[in-house]
Amino acid sequence: MSWFRPANTTTPPVIGDLSKRKISSIPVRIFATCFTSAIVAVNYTNYSPLIATMRAELHISSGQTGLLSTLLFLGLAATYIPAGMIADRFGARPVLLSSTTLFTCAAIALPLFPNLTWILFCRLLVGLGSGGAFIAGAGIAASLGKHASLGQGLYGGATQIGSGMGLLVTPHLLTLFGWRGSFLAWGIFSALAILLWLFVYDGSTAHQAHTIDVKAGLRSPSVWTLGLSHLGTFGLGNAIAAWLTVYLATAYHLPLILAATFGSFALLTGMFFRPLGGILIARGIMRAIPLLRMGTIMGFLGVSILMIPLHTPLLAITGIALIAIGATIPYTAVFNPAAHLRTVSKGVAQGMVSVLSSPTVIIGPPLIGFLLDRTDSFSWAFSPILLFGLVAIIASFLAQAALQKEATIMF
Numbered sequence: 001m002s003w004f005r006p007a008n009t010t011t012p013p014v015i016g017d018l019s020k021r022k023i024s025s026i027p028v029r030i031f032a033t034c035f036t037s038a039i040v041a042v043n044y045t046n047y048s049p050l051i052a053t054m055r056a057e058l059h060i061s062s063g064q065t066g067l068l069s070t071l072l073f074l075g076l077a078a079t080y081i082p083a084g085m086i087a088d089r090f091g092a093r094p095v096l097l098s099s100t101t102l103f104t105c106a107a108i109a110l111p112l113f114p115n116l117t118w119i120l121f122c123r124l125l126v127g128l129g130s131g132g133a134f135i136a137g138a139g140i141a142a143s144l145g146k147h148a149s150l151g152q153g154l155y156g157g158a159t160q161i162g163s164g165m166g167l168l169v170t171p172h173l174l175t176l177f178g179w180r181g182s183f184l185a186w187g188i189f190s191a192l193a194i195l196l197w198l199f200v201y202d203g204s205t206a207h208q209a210h211t212i213d214v215k216a217g218l219r220s221p222s223v224w225t226l227g228l229s230h231l232g233t234f235g236l237g238n239a240i241a242a243w244l245t246v247y248l249a250t251a252y253h254l255p256l257i258l259a260a261t262f263g264s265f266a267l268l269t270g271m272f273f274r275p276l277g278g279i280l281i282a283r284g285i286m287r288a289i290p291l292l293r294m295g296t297i298m299g300f301l302g303v304s305i306l307m308i309p310l311h312t313p314l315l316a317i318t319g320i321a322l323i324a325i326g327a328t329i330p331y332t333a334v335f336n337p338a339a340h341l342r343t344v345s346k347g348v349a350q351g352m353v354s355v356l357s358s359p360t361v362i363i364g365p366p367l368i369g370f371l372l373d374r375t376d377s378f379s380w381a382f383s384p385i386l387l388f389g390l391v392a393i394i395a396s397f398l399a400q401a402a403l404q405k406e407a408t409i410m411f
Contacts, residue, residue, distance in 0.1 A: 033137040033155055043166070050179045050182060063369040069364075069366070071127060099128075106122045106125035141155040143346075153276070153277055164268035221405075232391065233299055266323070269328075273329040302320065302321070306382055
């Protein structure tokens with residue numbers, strides 16, 4: 001029954017009786033962070049089924065539609081570290097409230113003007129808010145004591161649910177409301193995350209200001225190896241996910257809704273594999289770094305298979321499955337070690353790891369679109385992603401030695 005007791009009996013001062021209404025039990029915190037994670041991740045993929053319609057109505061190229069991912073993840077990368085530092089200093093809840101408010105307002109404003117410049121500006125704002133919300137949520141998931149591995153796995157699994165729902169639901173919204181109405185519907189739905197954090201307390205305690213040192217993160221081999229490994233798991237998976245619907249529709253001549261449905265199933269499997277990774281680590285069945293290495297290799301092999309110009313269902317299923325598992329199962333193996341370094345605070349370490357994983361999703365989607373326009377071939381379009389995957393594999397094999405010197409517990 002200890003799960004249902006507040007982990008921290010010291011509540012911050014709140015005006016009136018509102019403090020008595022705040023809920024801080026571990027299951028509630030896990031639910032709140034997972035819900036926010038899913039809302040954030042919807043924006044990773046919700047534009048993918050809209051690419052063809054937006055290209056036709058806005059008269060833009062595939063490379064330009066890829067900028068919808070680039071600006072989003074630039075925003076995320078820009079706020080990971082500052083949000084982690086603020087969360088370390090003042091707690092995660094203020095960061096979550098302000099960040100969810102920002103990305104919700106930006107998501108609602110995005111479809112108001114059918115102008116590419118305005119759309120990209122709003123996507124940048126959505127990214128800025130999403131980055132803050134994501135890193136603060138990851139910090140809460142890492143602060144659950146003996147439940148941290150499970151919480152981190154569920155948190156990562158919720159990200160996959162959001163990404164999958166972005167692909168699965170958006171085509172239906174497109175049919176009902178058009179591309180602008182689709183963006184608006186997701187923006188309105190995001191407001192639920194704001195309401196949730198008005199009543200949930202994150203259970204955090206006061207933090208020591210002197211532990212918040214960005215330079216320590218820059219000097220940490222563990223941060224660099226974990227972040228570059230994440231380049232080929234989270235980064236690789238989301239870069240491919242941005243074009244997965246178009247790939248299936250083009251290469252296999254599937255209707256848009258069917259292609260998006262198949263693509264969403266691949267992402268939704270992550271809601272099982274991310275928690276599974278946490279469970280394997282928590283029970284000692286597999287250590288974090290071997291699991292991370294396995295994920296980077298699987299992602300690399302999955303992209304290689306999708307590049308084969310023989311469009312058979314077996315190859316597509318195998319390639320997508322390898323990417324889906326490889327991108328998700330090592331999630332806990334990245335963020336839990338980053339939260340347990342001797343010289344780097346949790347928020348800074350997790351923020352820097354996330355920043356280092358961003359180049360794949362910042363550069364990858366527009367580069368895939370550019371090459372697709374020029375070559376009309378996904379074999380060429382996906383080829384740059386292999387470079388990121390190779391870097392990740394090398395980094396994952398260097399991570400163990402770094403963590404042995406810097407981590408407070410064994411991984």
